[in-house]
Structures are given as structure tokens and as C-alpha cells.
Amino acid sequence: xxxxxxxxxxxxxxxxxxxxxxxxxxxxxxxxxxxxxxxxxxxxxxxxxxxxxxxxxxxxxxxxxxxxxxxxxxxxxxxxxxxxxxxxxxxxxxxxxxxxxxxxxxxxxxxxxxxxxxxxxxxxxxxxxxxxxxxxxxxxxxxxxxxxxxxxxxxxxxxxxxxxxxxxxxxxxxxxxxxxxxxxxxxxxxxxxxxxxxxxxxxxxxxxxxxxxxxxxxxxxxxxxxxxxxxxxxxxxxxxxxxxxxxxxxxxxxxxxxxxxxxxxxxxxxxxxxxxxxxxxxxxxxxxxxxxxxx
Amino acid sequence: xxxxxxxxxxxxxxxxxxxxxxxxxxxxxxxxxxxxxxxxxxxxxxxxxxxxxxxxxxxxxxxxxxxxxxxxxxxxxxxxxxxxxxxxxxxxxxxxxxxxxxxxxxxxxxxxxxxxxxxxxxxxxxxxxxxxxxxxxxxxxxxxxxxxxxxxxxxxxxxxxxxxxxxxxxxxxxxxxxxxxxxxxxxxxxxxxxxxxxxxxxxxxxxxxxxxxxxxxxxxxxxxxxxxxxxxxxxxxxxxxxxxxxxxxxxxxxxxxxxxxxxxxxxxxxxxxxxxxxxxxxxxxxxxxxxxxxxxxxxxxxxxxxxxxxxxxxxxxxxxxxxxxxxxxxxxxxxxxxxxxxxxxxxxxxxxxxxxxxxxxxxxxxxxxxxxxxxxxxxxxxxxxxxxxxx
Numbered sequence: 001x002x003x004x005x006x007x008x009x010x011x012x013x014x015x016x017x018x019x020x021x022x023x024x025x026x027x028x029x030x031x032x033x034x035x036x037x038x039x040x041x042x043x044x045x046x047x048x049x050x051x052x053x054x055x056x057x058x059x060x061x062x063x064x065x066x067x068x069x070x071x072x073x074x075x076x077x078x079x080x081x082x083x084x085x086x087x088x089x090x091x092x093x094x095x096x097x098x099x100x101x102x103x104x105x106x107x108x109x110x111x112x113x114x115x116x117x118x119x120x121x122x123x124x125x126x127x128x129x130x131x132x133x134x135x136x137x138x139x140x141x142x143x144x145x146x147x148x149x150x151x152x153x154x155x156x157x158x159x160x161x162x163x164x165x166x167x168x169x170x171x172x173x174x175x176x177x178x179x180x181x182x183x184x185x186x187x188x189x190x191x192x193x194x195x196x197x198x199x200x201x202x203x204x205x206x207x208x209x210x211x212x213x214x215x216x217x218x219x220x221x222x223x224x225x226x227x228x229x230x231x232x233x234x235x236x237x238x239x240x241x242x243x244x245x246x247x248x249x250x251x252x253x254x255x256x257x258x259x260x261x262x263x264x265x266x267x268x269x270x271x272x273x274x275x276x277x278x279x280x281x282x283x284x285x286x287x288x289x290x291x292x293x294x295x
Numbered sequence: 296x297x298x299x300x301x302x303x304x305x306x307x308x309x310x311x312x313x314x315x316x317x318x319x320x321x322x323x324x325x326x327x328x329x330x331x332x333x334x335x336x337x338x339x340x341x342x343x344x345x346x347x348x349x350x351x352x353x354x355x356x357x358x359x360x361x362x363x364x365x366x367x368x369x370x371x372x373x374x375x376x377x378x379x380x381x382x383x384x385x386x387x388x389x390x391x392x393x394x395x396x397x398x399x400x401x402x403x404x405x406x407x408x409x410x411x412x413x414x415x416x417x418x419x420x421x422x423x424x425x426x427x428x429x430x431x432x433x434x435x436x437x438x439x440x441x442x443x444x445x446x447x448x449x450x451x452x453x454x455x456x457x458x459x460x461x462x463x464x465x466x467x468x469x470x471x472x473x474x475x476x477x478x479x480x481x482x483x484x485x486x487x488x489x490x491x492x493x494x495x496x497x498x499x500x501x502x503x504x505x506x507x508x509x510x511x512x513x514x515x516x517x518x519x520x521x522x523x524x525x526x527x528x529x530x531x532x533x534x535x536x537x538x539x540x541x542x543x544x545x546x547x548x549x550x551x552x553x554x555x556x557x558x559x560x561x562x563x564x565x566x567x568x569x570x571x572x573x574x575x576x577x578x579x580x581x582x583x584x585x586x587x588x589x590x591x592x593x594x595x596x597x598x599x600x601x602x603x604x605x606x607x608x609x610x611x612x613x614x615x616x617x618x619x620x621x622x623x624x625x626x627x628x629x630x631x632x633x634x635x636x637x638x639x640x641x642x643x644x645x646x647x648x649x650x651x652x653x654x655x656x657x658x659x660x661x662x663x664x665x666x667x668x669x670x671x672x673x674x675x676x677x678x679x680x681x682x683x684x685x686x
Binding site for chain 2: 186188189191192193194195196197198199202206207210211
């Protein structure tokens with residue numbers, strides 16, 4: 001063995017040494033640290049140290065005990081849960097129709113769903129104000145029809161307006177994995193179930209739905225995460241009294257210049273998201289995540 | 296498999312318990328401009344096993360799906376017994392169905408799969424468990440009730456699928472290429488099991504779709520041969536095999552040698568015709584409506600040709616051996632007879648002829664059939680990989 005380096009040297013064709021694994025591993029870690037963990041570290045440090053230090057959890061105590069935070073937390077979870085449920089219901093029904101009810105243009109509808117995924121969320125909020133706002137198209141027509149000066153539709157500038165906008169925007173996030181799951185479903189299952197005497201609702205409940213659970217989990221969890229952190233829709237709708245955690249962060253850090261309080265709210269929001277994400281991974285692992293379709 | 300037979304007492308609220316045949320009345324199914332089934336008329340008697348046999352795209356699966364209710368005929372009617380079910384939704388037809396890929400519900404245990412139809416038809420809960428057990432015993436799967444489908448082999452899954460279809464005591468059982476996904480050994484075993492099941496459940500009318508002639512010949516009381524969306528011939532398996540009415544049936548139900556001949560004489564009293572093949576005159580028992588002077592195709596099965604003269608084999612044709620294949624249970628010879636290739640399946644030979652040898656092939660008049668001649672129809676038709684001596 002000792003002669004090998006000499007032989008290689010004499011031949012002048014030494015093979016290149018393989019790059020150690022840890023070198024390959026550190027590169028993505030460095031990139032992540034630079035663009036994600038480093039800013040995150042500063043947020044956490046600011047929330048604990050404040051502007052001048054020393055380290056203290058006083059800012060956390062103040063935030064957690066404030067009525068504003070309580071209201072924002074409850075409202076955030078409320079909107080996220082309602083929106084997610086709405087997305088799951090609407091997404092499931094629409095995906096069923098697109099997948100199993102033959103109609104001309106199904107492919108176009110499927111393509112349109114993909115397009116919505118590419119839109120920024122605030123566009124939906126903007127279109128809602130144009131359509132359903134107090135000076136929106138629907139109210140304009142209804143006021144004319146009903147001969148009244150008061151806009152009959154008055155839900156946009158409240159929590160339900162936000163929920164409806166989020167359902168509209170995030171439903172495709174549920175539909176996409178569902179459509180992928182349904183495309184994998186053997187239609188013979190449905191046909192055999194039907195021949196055995198099962199009516200359409202039973203087939204949906206007992207044959208299709210169990211097969212869709214992983215996709216529903218994937219899509220629903222993603223929806224919950226995204227709606228929990230949704231900022232654009234809430235801001236653009238400008239709903240009165242609808243304060244969510246992202247709005248608290250924005251208000252404290254940008255409007256009140258209270259960076260420490262903003263960072264505290266941000267850290268709590270991140271913890272909530274990461275906790276939910278962990279639950280989502282756990283649920284996928286326990287509930288047949290192997291069949292889940294990633295978005 | 297166990298041989299226990301389910302009792303005939305009605306247990307479900309779903310399917311009617313009377314014997315019921317199937318009637319297709321000029322059924323046409325078209326998708327846009329494409330006709331999948333054209334003017335299809337067929338009667339399947341109650342308790343009969345009818346095989347729909349044909350190549351891919353012949354319309355046989357479309358016919359089955361029309362009975363199940365998954366395709367709606369563009370025109371014509373489908374009757375189950377006396378009931379017109381043409382526009383009846385599938386869940387109201389009381390039909391059991393078994394498909395090629397089993398279609399067991401993957402999230403349900405075997406017992407839940409078998410109980411599905413009973414629950415769907417709202418059978419009393421107390422009757423479901425005994426019926427499930429009974430059906431699983433019938434197909435020899437009683438010990439697998441708690442398993443999930445993915446824990447079973449292909450053959451076991453197909454047995455469960457059959458038990459599930461039988462659990463609702465269907466008027467009609469539709470089998471859509473049920474053995475195609477199984478390997479050859481399993482297929483042979485399942486074929487015997489299905490035959491046994493039908494013996495034990497003689498009231499169930501079975502429509503069996505297959506492209507496999509062996510399955511059709513083994514199971515079916517009658518075979519409906521289909522091609523290009525149409526019914527070509529229908530008859531008992533033996534009749535279609537021994538005296539095929541058409542060239543397509545001759546070549547699809549078993550293997551066939553088809554040789555162009557000219558009819559010389561027809562003796563109605565003796566049920567025999569004389570035909571000329573080259574310089575030889577041959578006797579044929581089944582000649583249909585042929586008349587002297589007509590051009591016809593002479594159909595002889597490969598196994599009906601023998602190298603030795605045996606009793607009754609009054610016909611002989613001569614030719615040159617072009618190929619000899621040993622297939623274990625038989626020797627297959629390819630012989631050039633006046634420019635047409637003839638295939639003969641013989642019992643294993645101690646000293647088989649070699650290529651270039653002249654041989655005489657003997658056959659009996661009752662083993663030959665005259666078919667309508669088709670332009671350019673000289674030659675023989677048989678799948679190269681077919682099993683000699685079987686079909």
C-alpha cells in the first residue's frame with residue numbers, strides 16, 4: 001500500500017479526492033443561515049433584549065397579558081380555522097365535480113385553478129371590495145333595484161369578509177392535491193361500489209373520502225398555515241375591528257415603531273406556525289402521509 | 296376452497312332473488328362519432344354462463360358496462376328478466392360485478408369489503424355478519440376476514456372480489472376479464488374455482504367478458520363472438536369450436552387451418568360435400584348452404600390432422616414440412632400444402648419428421664367445415680404461441 005502514492009505520483013494521474021460529506025452539507029446550511037436563521041435570530045434577540053438590553057421576558061409578559069394580543073390571537077385562529085374549513089368543504093366539492101362529473105371545459109377549469117395559485121392574495125381582497133364593498137357593483141345594482149340608499153350587502157368589512165376572501169383565494173390550495181389524488185383513484189372502485197347498490201353520497205362518503213384523506217390533510221394543513229399568517233387580505237379589506245397577529249406585528253413595528261413588541265408578536269406567531277406545522281407532519285405520518293400529495 | 300353453499304334465503308334488501316336472464320335488444324353505444332357497440336342483440340338465459348369473446352376494441356366490455364349501467368345505450372334496450380333497465384341507475388340494478396384489477400376498497404378489511412353491498416342495500420345488521428362469513432367460506436377466504444386487501448395475493452384478492460359480488464345475491468354476475476391480472480398458474484386455478492362456483496350457484500346468470508378462448512371454452516355454456524363492435528356469432532362452445540359459422544370465429548375460438556377449396560358435389564341426404572383442394576377431392580360433413588361450383592374456405596383444426604390414418608379419417612392432404620416444434624405435450628408441425636401453410640398438432644412423436652420431409656395429413660369429414668370464402672383468404676390462422684391440444 002505504501003507504494004501507491006509513489007506509483008500515482010510517477011504516473012501523474014492521481015484521481016481527484018472526493019469532497020467530504022460535511023462540506024456538501026454546510027453549503028445549504030450557510031445559505032439558510034444567511035437568508036433565514038440570521039434575520040430570525042435578530043427578531044428573537046430583539047424580542048428578548050429590547051433596544052438596549054439586558055435580556056428579559058418583560059416584553060413577552062406585557063404582550064401576552066394585553067387585551068389586544070388576546071383578541072388578535074383568538075381572531076387569527078378563528079379566521080384561520082373557519083377559512084380552512086370553508087376551503088376544505090368548497091375544495092372537496094369542486095374537486096369532486098371537476099374529477100367525476102363529466103362536463104365540457106373541465107380541463108379549462110383545472111387550468112384556471114392553477115392560475116389562481118399564482119395570484120397575490122390581496123388581488124382577491126381588492127376584487128371583493130369592487131364587487132361586494134359598499135360602493136361595489138353588487139350593492140350598486142341592489143340599491144337601484146331596492147330603491148334604497150343603504151348598501152344591502154354589508155359583510156365585506158368584517159370578519160366574514162376576510163373569511164370569504166381567504167376561502168376564495170386558498171380553496172385552490174386544497175383542490176390541487178385533491179385533484180391529483182382523485183386522478184389516481186381507480187374508477188373501478190366507484191363503479192363496483194355503485195353496482196353493489198351504493199348511491200352517490202355513500203360512494204363519496206365511504207369510497208372517495210377515505211382515499212382523499214391524505215390530500216385533505218395536506219391541503220388543509222397548508223391552508224391553516226397560510227391563513228394563520230395571512231396579511232394582505234386583512235390589510236386590503238381593512239375590516240373594522242379585525243385585528244390578527246400579523247396585523248399586530250405590522251402595527252407595533254411599522255406604525256408605532258415599537259420593534260420589541262412587534263418582534264415578540266412575530267416570535268409568538270412563528271411558534272404557532274411551527275407548532276401547527278409539526279402537528280401537520282405528525283398527522284400526515286399517522287394518517288397515511290405516504291399517499292399525501294405535496295403542493 | 297370450501298364447498299359450502301350459501302342458502303337460498305334472501306338476506307338483502309337489494310337484489311331480487313329470482314332467476315333472471317339478460318336481453319340486449321339492438322343496443323348501440325356511441326361516443327360522439329365513434330360506435331363502441333353496434334346493433335347488439337343477444338339473449339342470455341337465466342342461470343346461463345355467456346362468454347363475450349373478442350379481441351380488444353370488439354365492444355365486449357362496452358356491452359358488459361351497458362348491462363351494469365355505466366354506459367347508456369344510444370339506442371336499443373337492455374332487460375334484466377322482464378325489467379327494462381336501460382335507464383336504471385347502476386345502484387338499482389342488483390348486479391354483482393368483478394373486474395380485472397379486483398377493485399377492492401383498500402381502506403376496508405376483507406370482511407368490510409364483502410359487507411359493503413349488504414350495508415349499501417340496508418340489509419339488517421344481524422344478517423350481514425353471517426352472510427359475509429358464508430360468502431368468504433364459499434371462496435375459501437374465511438381465514439382472511441380481518442386482513443386488508445394489500446395483505447393478500449392477486450388470486451386471494453380476486454376471490455374476495457367474487458365473494459363481495461355474490462354477497463348481495465345478485466340476479467346477474469358480470470365478470471370483466473377477471474383472470475387477466477393473474478399469472479398462468481393462478482389463472483388456471485381460478486378458472487376451476489369459477490366453474491365450481493357456478494355449479495354451486497346455478498341460478499346466477501353470468502356474463503363473462505374475456506379475450507381468452509380457453510376461459511370462454513372452459514366456462515361458458517354459450518359464447519358470443521364479437522369483432523369490430525358487432526356480434527359475429529353466438530352458439531354453444533362446442534358448436535362454435537367444431538363447426539364455426541364464420542372465418543373470424545374459426546380463427547378466434549381455437550386455432551384453425553383455412554384452405555381455399557371449390558365445391559364439387561353436395562349430398563344433402565348423406566350430409567356430405569365433396570370439395571377440391573388442388574388435385575385432391577376431400578369429403579366435408581358441414582357445408583352449410585354451399586352449392587357445387589362455389590368457392591369456400593375449408594376449416595380444419597390443427598389437432599384434427601394426424602400423420603397416421605385412423606378410423607374415419609378418409610381425407611388426406613400432402614405437403615412438405617417447413618417447421619417442427621416440440622411443445623412438451625405435443626409436436627406442432629407446419630406443412631406447406633400447395634402454397635398454403637397448414638398447422639398440425641400431433642401427440643409427441645418418437646421420430647418427428649424434419650424440415651423438407653413430405654408428409655401426409657389425415658382428417659375425418661366430420662372434422663372439416665366449409666366457410667364462406669373471403670377475398671385473399673388463403674392460408675391458415677392460429678396464434679403462434681397457442682397451446683397445442685388445448686384449443
